[in-house]
Amino acid sequence: MNAAMEDKTVIITALNEAWVAPNSMFDLFLESFHIGIGTEKYLKHVIGVCVDNKAYERCLHLHPHCYLINATDYDQLSGPNNYMTPGYLKLVWRRMEFLREVLALGYNFLFTDADILWFRDPFPRFFPDVDFQIACDHYKGNSSSKSNWVNSGFTYVKANNKTIKFYEFWCGSRWRFRGRRKHDQEVFNLIKRDPFVDQIGIKMRFLDTLHIGTFCEPSKDVNVVNTMHADCCKGLNNKVSYLNAVLRDWKQYLSESFLGNTKKAEARWRRRHRCGLRVR
Secondary structure, eight states: OTTOOTTSEEEEEEEOHHHHSTTSHHHHHHHHHHHSBTOGGGGGGEEEEESSHHHHHHHHHHOSOEEEOOOTTGGGTSSOOOTTSHHHHHHHHHHHHHHHHHHHTTOEEEEEOTTEEEOBOOGGGSOTTOSEEEEEEEOOSOTTOTTSEEEEEEEEEOOSHHHHHHHHHHHHTTTTSOSSOOOHHHHHHHHTTOHHHHHHTOOEEEOOTTTEEESSSOOSOTTTOOEEEOTTOOSHHHHHHHHHHHHHHHHHHHHHHHTTOOHHHHHHHHHSOOOSOOOO
């Protein structure tokens, strides 16, 4: 309640012990808010949702709004949890259940992974009167097309009966599909054309990577990018290393922009911020 905006919107990120360690991901995340253009004002609306006690204690040292999920299997959730490991899948689906509960309490949310740097205020980029908006690993050029390949690490959702039903359906679909264990994005791409989704009438939009950038499909213009996500980058240490490089580029861009010279910074932006380890 204390973190909510006037329209009952909160910004949520998920944290564990490894991600809040000194000089790790959460430090970079918070720094980007402080130096971004028009982003520092949103820090008071950010809630760090922690899955283990050490993450909660460290979060409280850095930030006023921290929430501890009561997790009996916290020992499996506190490490780096590389992509598609059992710990990774536990974290992903624990997060999904928590977000469903947030909607049920009547709060809108912008969920942002902690490996996302905020450079500019993203809220002006959101579509008005849309129930569900989600970032893309690969954007096909049409914000309404369900052929876009999504990334659930950046999702803006309005609390209403349609989104509550959709999240219940999404979480409940985890075990519907045969084959290897699936994360939330894979399940989303399997259910997005399900007749039930049309029946509940949820209005969806998919966010252009020009503004909501990713390492899978980096934004091509540093002058308009709002956020940058280290998806398609494998391993916590690797993510931290590359995001540090991106943050240095951003600081240089701000410096050169102040002096009226953005060409040098923009060229360097295009060369770097590509992790090199792609995850499909």
